[in-house]
Amino acid sequence: MQEGLKNFWHLVSLPDNVPIIGMLGLVIFYTWQSMRKATRNDRLGTPIEASMTDRVQVWPYLVRIEFLTSVVVILILTVWSVGIDAPLEEPANPGRTPNPSKAPWYFLGLQEMLVYFDPWLAGIVFPFLIQAGLMAIPYVDINPKGNGYYTWKERRFAIGFFLFGFLILWVFLIILGTLLRGPGWNFFFPWEEWDAHKVVAANSRDWPELFGKFPAKNVDGSMNIGHVVIGLASIVGYYVGGDILLRKVVLPRATKDKDIVKKLGPLRYGTVSFFVLTCMTMPIKIILRLSLDVKYVLSTPWINF
Amino acid sequence: MSDIIKVPNKRQVVKADGGKKDLAQQFYEGQIYTSIFRHDYKDNKRNRALQIVNNVFLHLHPTRVSRHAIDVGYTWGMGGITLLLFIVTAVTGILLMFYYRPTSEYAYNDMKQLMHDVPFGAFIRNMHRWAAHSMVICVMLHMYRVFLTGSYKPPREFNWVIGVNLLVLTLALSFTGYLLPWDQLAIWAITVGSNMARAVPFLGHAGPFAPEFHQLVGFGGAPDADVRFILLGGTEVGAPTLLRFYVLHTVFLPIVTAVLLAVHFWRIRKDGGISGPPMIEFNKAVTDASKLKVSVVEHLPKYEYVEGFKQVEGEESFKEVVKKDLDTLKQKTSKKLSNLINAIDQAAEQNIKGGDDSHSHDEHHDNPDHNNNHNNNDHHH
Numbered sequence: 001m002q003e004g005l006k007n008f009w010h011l012v013s014l015p016d017n018v019p020i021i022g023m024l025g026l027v028i029f030y031t032w033q034s035m036r037k038a039t040r041n042d043r044l045g046t047p048i049e050a051s052m053t054d055r056v057q058v059w060p061y062l063v064r065i066e067f068l069t070s071v072v073v074i075l076i077l078t079v080w081s082v083g084i085d086a087p088l089e090e091p092a093n094p095g096r097t098p099n100p101s102k103a104p105w106y107f108l109g110l111q112e113m114l115v116y117f118d119p120w121l122a123g124i125v126f127p128f129l130i131q132a133g134l135m136a137i138p139y140v141d142i143n144p145k146g147n148g149y150y151t152w153k154e155r156r157f158a159i160g161f162f163l164f165g166f167l168i169l170w171v172f173l174i175i176l177g178t179l180l181r182g183p184g185w186n187f188f189f190p191w192e193e194w195d196a197h198k199v200v201a202a203n204s205r206d207w208p209e210l211f212g213k214f215p216a217k218n219v220d221g222s223m224n225i226g227h228v229v230i231g232l233a234s235i236v237g238y239y240v241g242g243d244i245l246l247r248k249v250v251l252p253r254a255t256k257d258k259d260i261v262k263k264l265g266p267l268r269y270g271t272v273s274f275f276v277l278t279c280m281t282m283p284i285k286i287i288l289r290l291s292l293d294v295k296y297v298l299s300t301p302w303i304n305f
Numbered sequence: 306m307s308d309i310i311k312v313p314n315k316r317q318v319v320k321a322d323g324g325k326k327d328l329a330q331q332f333y334e335g336q337i338y339t340s341i342f343r344h345d346y347k348d349n350k351r352n353r354a355l356q357i358v359n360n361v362f363l364h365l366h367p368t369r370v371s372r373h374a375i376d377v378g379y380t381w382g383m384g385g386i387t388l389l390l391f392i393v394t395a396v397t398g399i400l401l402m403f404y405y406r407p408t409s410e411y412a413y414n415d416m417k418q419l420m421h422d423v424p425f426g427a428f429i430r431n432m433h434r435w436a437a438h439s440m441v442i443c444v445m446l447h448m449y450r451v452f453l454t455g456s457y458k459p460p461r462e463f464n465w466v467i468g469v470n471l472l473v474l475t476l477a478l479s480f481t482g483y484l485l486p487w488d489q490l491a492i493w494a495i496t497v498g499s500n501m502a503r504a505v506p507f508l509g510h511a512g513p514f515a516p517e518f519h520q521l522v523g524f525g526g527a528p529d530a531d532v533r534f535i536l537l538g539g540t541e542v543g544a545p546t547l548l549r550f551y552v553l554h555t556v557f558l559p560i561v562t563a564v565l566l567a568v569h570f571w572r573i574r575k576d577g578g579i580s581g582p583p584m585i586e587f588n589k590a591v592t593d594a595s596k597l598k599v600s601v602v603e604h605l606p607k608y609e610y611v612e613g614f615k616q617v618e619g620e621e622s623f624k625e626v627v628k629k630d631l632d633t634l635k636q637k638t639s640k641k642l643s644n645l646i647n648a649i650d651q652a653a654e655q656n657i658k659g660g661d662d663s664h665s666h667d668e669h670h671d672n673p674d675h676n677n678n679h680n681n682n683d684h685h686h
Contacts, residue, residue: 104494162453
C-alpha cells in the first residue's frame, strides 16, 4: 500500500502529468460554475447575460483585460518553466520497449478504447467519427434557444449528451489512462503497487458464446454461422432498438417536444441517432467486458466488433 | 461629454501663460507620435475607436462590444489565451530551432546541450513544452465553453467547424513535436500513437480488407506500402520519421494553423462578434431597420462628420440636427415606416441616456454590414 501510494504520487508529480491535474481542476471548476449560471438563468427566466447588452468601448475596457490576462499567463508560464524541467529521458532505443508504453496524454482516451475495440475501430474509425460528429453538431441542433447564454432547461439533451461525452469519455478516460493504467495496460488502484507480472484473466468469450456453442470459428477453422447470425442480429438489434428508444422516449422527453423527430427531419435525425448510438457503444462495451467478460460482439475473419 | 477624462490643468496653465506647449504635449501632437498612431493623444471616443481601427493587431476587435462579451465569467477567456499560447510556442519554437538539428545523430545531443549548456536553453524548452500542453487544454476548455453557451448556433455554425479543425491541428502540432527530443519517452509515445495507422481499413497493413485491397491496387497490405509507411518514412519510427515530423511541426502545421486562425477570427467578426443573448427590444428595432438599406454615399460621410460636428458645435446642437433630420425623413415616408423610425428613435434615446450614443458606428470601411453586429442574435426564425 505504501509503495503503491508512493508510485501514485510519483505519477501525479511527473512533469508531463502536472498539466493534466491542472486540467482536471479547471474542468471541475468550470463545470460547477457554468451549471450554477445555467440554473440561475433558468430560474430567472431571462438570462443574466441579457442584462449586459449595452456596449462598451474595446479600448480600453477589453484591451486592458487582454493585456492583464497575457501578463498573468506569461507569469505563470515563467514560474512553471523555472520550477519544473521538461522531461528528457535516455536516448531513443528502438530495441527497448518501456512497459507501459503510453501515447501522449491527450490521446490516452483513445488508447483506453483499444482495450475494448480493435485498433481499426478505436484508433481510426472512432477518432474520425468524433471529429465528424463534432462538426455535425451545429447542423443537427435546430433548437434556437440557448444561443449566447448558459442554460440547462432549454437544452437538456444537447448539454446532457455533451457533458457525458466530454467529462466521462474524454477527460475521465485521459485521467484513467494517465494515472491508473500500469504495466501491460492493466488497471491499478492508486494504492496498488505496479506489478509487471500481474495476471488478468484473459477474456476469450465472444458475445454469441453466451447463448450456446457459437465460437467465432468451428473446430475445422470454418466460420460459425450461428456466431455470425447472433452477432449481426445483436448489432442490428442494438441500432434499431436504440433508435426506437431515442425517438420515442429519450428525445421527446429530454426536449419536452413530442414532434422533435418530425421537426428534425430524416437527415438530421438519422445523423443524431447514428452518432449517439455509436458513441454509446463505448460505455456498453465497457459494461459487457467488466460484467460478462465479452471480447467481441461479432468476430469474423476480416473484422471484429 | 461625460466620459472624456479631463486633461490635467497644468497644461492649460502653461498654454495660458505664454502660449507654449509643454514637452509631453509637443510629443503627443508632434510628427513622430501622429505618424505612428495616426491620431492625437486626446482621450475621446473618436480616438478610442481609432486606437482599435488604426492598429493592424488590435483591429481584430470591433471598436465596441457588448458588456457581457468582456465578462470573463462568460467567455472564460480561453480562446484568447489559446492564441497567446500559440504565439508563445511560436516564439520559443523559433529560438529552439537555432540549437536543434532534426537528425538521429544530433537530435538527442542537441537536446542535452539545450538543457545543460545553452544559456536559458532549458528555460526556453520548458516554456515551449508547458505552453504547448496548456494550449491543448485551453483549446478543449474553449470548445467546452462554446458548447455550453450554445455559441455554435446560427450564424456561427461554420466557425465551430473551423474550430474543430483547429483542435485537430493543435493535437497534430503537439503530437509531431512530441517526437523531436528523440528520447525514450518521445519515440515510444509516437510508436504507440502511430501504430494506429496500421489499422486503417484498406490502407493500413493490419487493417480490415487491406490484403484484398493490396491485391487490387498494390498498396495498403504490406508494412512497406501502407499509410503508416508514408507517415513514418519507414516501417518503424526512425531517422526519416524525425525529419518528417520536424518539417510538419515547424513549417507545415504552423502555417495551416495560422491561416485557419485568421479565418476563425475573421469569422467571429463577420458572424457578429462574441455570442450573446438576444437584445430583445433594441435589437428588434435595428433588425427591422437593417432591412431598409441606405446608400453609403449619402449616409456614411454624414456619420463620419458626426464626431467632428459634436466637437465643434456641441452635443445639444448635434441632437437638434439629428432630430430635424429624422423629422424630415418621417414626413417623407409612409406611416408604417415612421412607426419603425419612432421605435428606433426611442431605443436610441434610451441608449444616449445610458451614456452611449447610438449614432456613431464601428468601422467606416466595412459599413455595408455594420448592422450585423446587432442583428445576428435574432437571425433564427
